[in-house]
Amino acid sequence: SQQGEEDPQALSIQEGENATMNCSYKTSINNLQWYRQNSGRGLVHLILIRSNEREKHSGRLRVTLDTSKKSSSLLITASRAADTASYFCAALTGANSKLTFGKGITLSVRP
């Protein structure tokens, strides 16, 4: 079953604008991770937020976590054409600490 569900499925913005992507999950998590995937390539880890954290920053990335709503958001500020990729949230859950991925969001940044 899908643990992370991203929203929207696709997002198209102009270079310089901010991009906000949302992720919802179903059960209690140990942490939530965001990954980026360029076309035909592997996933690259972007940022990890623990269940006891509410907000985290890394360069132009800002991640928030609301455990009461079982949701997370990824904000990319001042987007660039190079940010064009698919973005996945992944929830780490359970005693076996399994990482479960969502279906991904396709972000297009127009130059």
Place this chain on the structure above:
Amino acid sequence: DGGITQSPKYLFRKEGQNVTLSCEQNLNHDAMYWYRQDPGQGLRLIYYSQIVNDFQKGDIAEGYSVSREKKESFPLTVTSAQKNPTAFYLCASSTGQGARGNQPQHFGDGTRLSIL
């Protein structure tokens, strides 16, 4: 540079044939994973291994087999029992803490498998 190498990049399978996908890492990671990615479905876990000579089934293990004889290597065999093998296969690794802790997974660049 440390990383994960998957080979080949493209692979074609004939009906009734077993094929093996290679995954090698030089990150000194204890845990390794195999995922399958289909269009619009995200990543699904096939098998994972937290230590040499040990591995566990993931969510979609049927039709696949793995071995973990060396820390650096985690090959995946797609057997003839897997009736719909066409997909993008991704290998990942993490530190021993990562499988049960808070460390991210590092991914290879994948193998695209198609049916002839």
